[in-house]
Amino acid sequence: MDFKFSEEHEFFRSAIRDAVDRLIRPKTQEIDESNEFPKELWKEFAQLGYLGLRHPEKYGGMDADVMMSMIFYEEMARGSCGFAMSVTMQILMGTYFVERFGSEEIKQRVLVPAIQGEKIGTICFTEDQSGSDLGGTKTTATAKDGGWVLNGRKQWITNGPICDFCTVLAQTDPSKGMDGLSFFLVEKGMDGFATGQDLNKLGSRGSVTGELIFDNVYLPDENLLGEGPGNGVKLATDILNEVRVMTALNACSIADEAMKDARGYALERDAFGKKIAKYQLIRSKFADHWTWCEASRLMSYKAAWMIQEGMNCQFECMMAKMFATEMCVKSVDEASRIYGGNSFAMEYPQQRFLRDSRFLLFGGGCHEVLRNAIGAAFIRAGKSGR
Amino acid sequence: MSLKIAVLVKQVPDHEAIVQIGADGNLDIEDRYVCSFFDEIAVEAALDIRKANADAEILALSVGGKRSVESLRRAMAMGIDQVEQLGDDSMAFASGLAVANLIAARLKTFNPDLILAGKQAGDDDMGAVGPMVSGLMGIPLVNAATSMDVDVDGGKVRIAHSMNGETWTVESGFPVVVTAQKGLAEPHVPVVMRVMKAMRAKIANTSTEDLGASEIDSTGRLKRLGYYSPPTRPPVQMVDDVNELVGVLAQRGVV
Amino acid sequence: MACNEIWAVARISDGQITQAGLQLVGAARELAREKGLDARAVLLGCDRATADDLAGVIDGVLWLNDERLNEYDAAVHAGALFGLMEVRGKPVAIFAGTNDMDSEVVPRLAAMCGAAFASSCVKIRWEGDDLAARRPVYGGKVYEELALLSRPAVVTVRPGAFDDAQKLAAPGSVEEISVEVPPSSGVTVAERVSSAQGGQDLSDARRVVAGGRGVCGESYQTVEALADALDGAIAASRALVDAGERPHEQQVGKSGKTISPELYIACGISGAIHHVLGMNTSKVVVAVNSDPDAPIFAAADLGMVGDAKEILPALAEAIKTLKN
Numbered sequence: 001m002d003f004k005f006s007e008e009h010e011f012f013r014s015a016i017r018d019a020v021d022r023l024i025r026p027k028t029q030e031i032d033e034s035n036e037f038p039k040e041l042w043k044e045f046a047q048l049g050y051l052g053l054r055h056p057e058k059y060g061g062m063d064a065d066v067m068m069s070m071i072f073y074e075e076m077a078r079g080s081c082g083f084a085m086s087v088t089m090q091i092l093m094g095t096y097f098v099e100r101f102g103s104e105e106i107k108q109r110v111l112v113p114a115i116q117g118e119k120i121g122t123i124c125f126t127e128d129q130s131g132s133d134l135g136g137t138k139t140t141a142t143a144k145d146g147g148w149v150l151n152g153r154k155q156w157i158t159n160g161p162i163c164d165f166c167t168v169l170a171q172t173d174p175s176k177g178m179d180g181l182s183f184f185l186v187e188k189g190m191d192g193f194a195t196g197q198d199l200n201k202l203g204s205r206g207s208v209t210g211e212l213i214f215d216n217v218y219l220p221d222e223n224l225l226g227e228g229p230g231n232g233v234k235l236a237t238d239i240l241n242e243v244r245v246m247t248a249l250n251a252c253s254i255a256d257e258a259m260k261d262a263r264g265y266a267l268e269r270d271a272f273g274k275k276i277a278k279y280q281l282i283r284s285k286f287a288d289h290w291t292w293c294e295a296s297r298l299m300s301y302k303a304a305w306m307i308q309e310g311m312n313c314q315f316e317c318m319m320a321k322m323f324a325t326e327m328c329v330k331s332v333d334e335a336s337r338i339y340g341g342n343s344f345a346m347e348y349p350q351q352r353f354l355r356d357s358r359f360l361l362f363g364g365g366c367h368e369v370l371r372n373a374i375g376a377a378f379i380r381a382g383k384s385g386r
Numbered sequence: 387m388s389l390k391i392a393v394l395v396k397q398v399p400d401h402e403a404i405v406q407i408g409a410d411g412n413l414d415i416e417d418r419y420v421c422s423f424f425d426e427i428a429v430e431a432a433l434d435i436r437k438a439n440a441d442a443e444i445l446a447l448s449v450g451g452k453r454s455v456e457s458l459r460r461a462m463a464m465g466i467d468q469v470e471q472l473g474d475d476s477m478a479f480a481s482g483l484a485v486a487n488l489i490a491a492r493l494k495t496f497n498p499d500l501i502l503a504g505k506q507a508g509d510d511d512m513g514a515v516g517p518m519v520s521g522l523m524g525i526p527l528v529n530a531a532t533s534m535d536v537d538v539d540g541g542k543v544r545i546a547h548s549m550n551g552e553t554w555t556v557e558s559g560f561p562v563v564v565t566a567q568k569g570l571a572e573p574h575v576p577v578v579m580r581v582m583k584a585m586r587a588k589i590a591n592t593s594t595e596d597l598g599a600s601e602i603d604s605t606g607r608l609k610r611l612g613y614y615s616p617p618t619r620p621p622v623q624m625v626d627d628v629n630e631l632v633g634v635l636a637q638r639g640v641v
Numbered sequence: 642m643a644c645n646e647i648w649a650v651a652r653i654s655d656g657q658i659t660q661a662g663l664q665l666v667g668a669a670r671e672l673a674r675e676k677g678l679d680a681r682a683v684l685l686g687c688d689r690a691t692a693d694d695l696a697g698v699i700d701g702v703l704w705l706n707d708e709r710l711n712e713y714d715a716a717v718h719a720g721a722l723f724g725l726m727e728v729r730g731k732p733v734a735i736f737a738g739t740n741d742m743d744s745e746v747v748p749r750l751a752a753m754c755g756a757a758f759a760s761s762c763v764k765i766r767w768e769g770d771d772l773a774a775r776r777p778v779y780g781g782k783v784y785e786e787l788a789l790l791s792r793p794a795v796v797t798v799r800p801g802a803f804d805d806a807q808k809l810a811a812p813g814s815v816e817e818i819s820v821e822v823p824p825s826s827g828v829t830v831a832e833r834v835s836s837a838q839g840g841q842d843l844s845d846a847r848r849v850v851a852g853g854r855g856v857c858g859e860s861y862q863t864v865e866a867l868a869d870a871l872d873g874a875i876a877a878s879r880a881l882v883d884a885g886e887r888p889h890e891q892q893v894g895k896s897g898k899t900i901s902p903e904l905y906i907a908c909g910i911s912g913a914i915h916h917v918l919g920m921n922t923s924k925v926v927v928a929v930n931s932d933p934d935a936p937i938f939a940a941a942d943l944g945m946v947g948d949a950k951e952i953l954p955a956l957a958e959a960i961k962t963l964k965n
Binding site for chain 1: 419420452455456459460463575576577578579581582584585586
Binding site: 486508522528544558608615626634 | 652654713715716719740741742744745746747748749750751752753755756757758759760761768773775776777778779780781782783784785786787788789790791826827828829830831832833834835841842843844845848871889890892895896897903904915921922924925926927928938939940941942943944945946952955956958959960963
């Protein structure tokens, strides 16, 4: 067992951290307050090559391994939760199936400009009546004239209102339920494809989120991403593993930022004649945060390692996501208590951590559903494995 | 002629890193290290020169162990292809004099026209290495440059720096040691492709023996007696009007 | 060859010994007395009158009366000091200032003679027969104390670390010394422009008025007017320098200048740690800020809550009244 990051990965982290410090952090508050997608910043990150982080060099990507992309996601959340969501949507979910299953022509048309930042991508799971329950997907794709006709509405789509292409989960055979799901590529300009308004969100502001509408959108057969119809759920698991670990690491960063900020406050704020950092009840909050955050990181990076090694790690990823985002909500809450009334003032960053932390609870599966799945697996296996 | 530039870099704790005196009297330094602020400016200044002089050859040097490699990777990520570590872990905490000696020994064979360094490092803030290299090599020195204009064909460089309340614009021939002040160049954020290249690069090393400097005294004849907390000020005294303020200042003899 | 002396390298500004120079002389006298050594001021170039002036505060002036030293050249000045060691022997210690000239000359000299070197010292004392120097490191987050185990021990001393040398009852001697002066290093001065309004060098100024975000744009004039009234230098926080409003040679803080004036007035500066590290060795710090919770007040001796734009003109008036 070796819990050390390699020297290479450490160096990579320091480079990301520097980019985040210099490019994003001066704009964090502005992004949050305006709730506008930061176009210039997006261009800068594209020019630096980060949007191609995990894609092959052949298409202008950087071929980073899973560990490096996780380090990237973790550091990005230290800058702006909203911008991190936009970028990770592009790097991971928005282009994942295009790269894995797209024809060469599709890759040239969609993936290459996405890596250059010229096209914005997204993925669509959630609907009005389904989210964590993928089997409830109502969007349909019906075979017609050697292609597919797509109908339905997707909600809560990060980058949705500004996307140039999207990967859509749709039901190709409603009789098969979960086994009838498939992914399709839809591109801007196709007849019947429309994007809705930006949602005004509580947190993760600056990433634009909204509805996508598919009204009899005709897709050629090559836009079915995946080896034949019906593989949707199996494929979704692969990407959800990475999404969940990513979300867990985002949570670690936001919790840490909140607590570091609270630390500065505790060292300066006096109460009853001494700095509040000297009080045991305040110290215990830091102790708990550190402990839980350490556990969250260990779970996250272990799950990331399992993904990299190609191991079956569906439940480890769920557990990391669940544990870390719950930790984040709790740590941010405690950080705000250290801050007292000032955590309620919009001029201090604590209120932003409170809002952003809530966002992470839902992405990658709500915890009621995840607990159910983990619990069922535990009962099935009798014990947790090893 | 093609210009040869040496850039000296050092890895130091990030300026926001927590630095405290531990229970054993040694320093507890948060594990956040970066290429020293002024050294990055020196690196960028070298790259700026190469933009106008594509054939300029740049060599980045750093003295010491594992940390020095990090700063060289940073220089590489920023755009310098040729980097070299001098010495090993035994030189990790070497004094400015020892570092300058190793660098001067290495530069004898590289023979640079221009030697760029930060005006001081973000750890010991000593400001020694640049001037010491100039002294050991017997070449001119311009400290704390805020702008620099290289005329390769004319064999000279024009430098602005602050000198006791004035801004002096000076000219020097080559070789010359120039240390970087804020303003000389604006370090860019490296593209990820270079970051990954730097991350994977094997960093060349030259040992103190190879430099003929195995006898070097890494202490620079300094012995650290201890660390101390910064002096603290008594609690602030708030005043309500300017006359009261002036009164107190006059009492303390500062107006 | 060695001599039992401590040398203070005196710098001259407008024909006057700088205050920092007077303090160096004070330091040399104090530390020499404790060990029965001789304190000497070293004067590079200049004229007889200045040498005589200097002799008023120290027993002996080593006057390198050579016109080639009148124009500043780091290599020439370092070479002349090295030459002085050749003819007189190595002193126990050489004290110089943290000014821009000696920041070039002195480490260069230390390398030439393989001597222990410590810069920006705030306190110097004897540790046995060695000098021990205390100096800020890591941007002032902590201080270190170093023993300098060589002869000479070479240090640069921050302004304010020692008191100004008092006039002697009987002036000391001036010894004209001829040393080997190396040829010019080839660094020629093409242009000299006074960078700070009022021509005061921030590094050596006794009184400094610094402005931050609270006095941006035109309201910075209130800072200049107060500096004028105080006969002090002006400075700025990183916010104003990064915004392009003030030149970076006026920036006080971790990435700018570190200064120790007798009086530092921070106006409309919030007091981020990187700023405080550049001024917290000042003798008296005054903070004027509209935010009563601004961290600058924790780094100040005297504080006043209010809009700096309104307070500064009133303060300038009050100081003029006091002067008259």
